[in-house]
Amino acid sequence: MKAIPVFQNFIIKFCIIWISVGVPFTILGFHQLVAFIEKYLSPDNHLSSPIFCCCLILFSPIVVSAIFLYTYTKWKFPPKFLKIYLMLFIMHILFYYIYTHFILADMPMEDSFLEWGTAILAFLASFLFFYSGMIGSRFYFILCIAWLIFALEEISWGQRVFNFNSPQLFMAYNLQHEINIHNFFVNPHTQWIYNGFNLLLFGLFTWLREIPFLLWLYKIQGVKNTMRVSDKYGLWMIPFFTLLIFQFMGAEFVEEQWGLLGALLSLFILIDHLHLKSNK
Numbered sequence: 001m002k003a004i005p006v007f008q009n010f011i012i013k014f015c016i017i018w019i020s021v022g023v024p025f026t027i028l029g030f031h032q033l034v035a036f037i038e039k040y041l042s043p044d045n046h047l048s049s050p051i052f053c054c055c056l057i058l059f060s061p062i063v064v065s066a067i068f069l070y071t072y073t074k075w076k077f078p079p080k081f082l083k084i085y086l087m088l089f090i091m092h093i094l095f096y097y098i099y100t101h102f103i104l105a106d107m108p109m110e111d112s113f114l115e116w117g118t119a120i121l122a123f124l125a126s127f128l129f130f131y132s133g134m135i136g137s138r139f140y141f142i143l144c145i146a147w148l149i150f151a152l153e154e155i156s157w158g159q160r161v162f163n164f165n166s167p168q169l170f171m172a173y174n175l176q177h178e179i180n181i182h183n184f185f186v187n188p189h190t191q192w193i194y195n196g197f198n199l200l201l202f203g204l205f206t207w208l209r210e211i212p213f214l215l216w217l218y219k220i221q222g223v224k225n226t227m228r229v230s231d232k233y234g235l236w237m238i239p240f241f242t243l244l245i246f247q248f249m250g251a252e253f254v255e256e257q258w259g260l261l262g263a264l265l266s267l268f269i270l271i272d273h274l275h276l277k278s279n280k
Contacts, residue, residue: 008072011065022058030054064244075206077234085237093245096253114252115154118259122151125262128270136273139222140266147262154255156180194246194254198239201261205236229268235261 026033034050037057047053096114104112129144155161156178166179175183209218209227217223230236242257 015062015065018061071206081234089241118256119151119154121259121263122147125266128266132270137222153180198243201239205230229272233268
């Protein structure tokens with residue numbers, strides 16, 4: 001058996017300490033823990049199921065750590081990238097919390113720096129995917145269209161830029177009364193849609209490759225190259241992390257992660273393609 005890296009030993013020790021301290025604290029200080037979660041972790045300062053949320057906080061680090069260690073042994077990437085991702089995620093969480101709680105406060109998220117930042121990352125990803133498609137595999141045109149639609153949805157298909165009125169259908173059924181599709185589906189089950197999509201992304205980058213029925217998909221040139229780039233830089237960490245953090249940060253934070261994923265993936269694909277081309 002291969003030696004477990006230092007950071008994996010750290011995770012195992014952390015889980016043991018977390019459970020040893022967390023279980024008695026949750027039992028003895030349940031109401032204080034609920035109050036803390038509502039004030040500092042809940043996006044809307046309300047918990048519909050306090051017991052479920054406390055169990056989620058108590059056991060999710062254990063489950064997530066086990067999934068991470070198991071996945072990392074199969075799709076290992078350089079530990080230096082793991083450190084970069086962890087630093088990036090922590091900085092993003094801190095910035096998001098400070099910005100939304102102290103700068104935006106009671107102001108709407110729409111047209112905020114974070115909203116436009118997500119759109120800019122998505123537009124950048126779309127452009128880089130398009131360029132890779134022009135000089136490489138046509139598969140990247142599909143990714144270009146996907147992130148372009150995502151970017152346009154973020155700016156309500158230009159409505160926030162050109163300030164034109166919404167048709168009656170959007171005024172009646174769209175949550176923000178704007179011309180976009182995703183706000184038609186905002187409801188109590190939205191979190192499961194977001195979780196399902198992140199789980200799908202994580203699976204596509206990792207374990208779905210083990211399913212014989214899907215082997216044909218990963219033999220497509222562009223898909224194969226995308227997986228190779230993802231493996232090289234460990235990009236499966238982004239949807240994996242997003243699955244963990246979504247319950248406490250909200251949909252806008254997750255959308256920023258999708259924008260970041262697209263920007264990094266498109267950039268690394270382009271760099272990889274240019275590097276291979278220069279070596280020929």
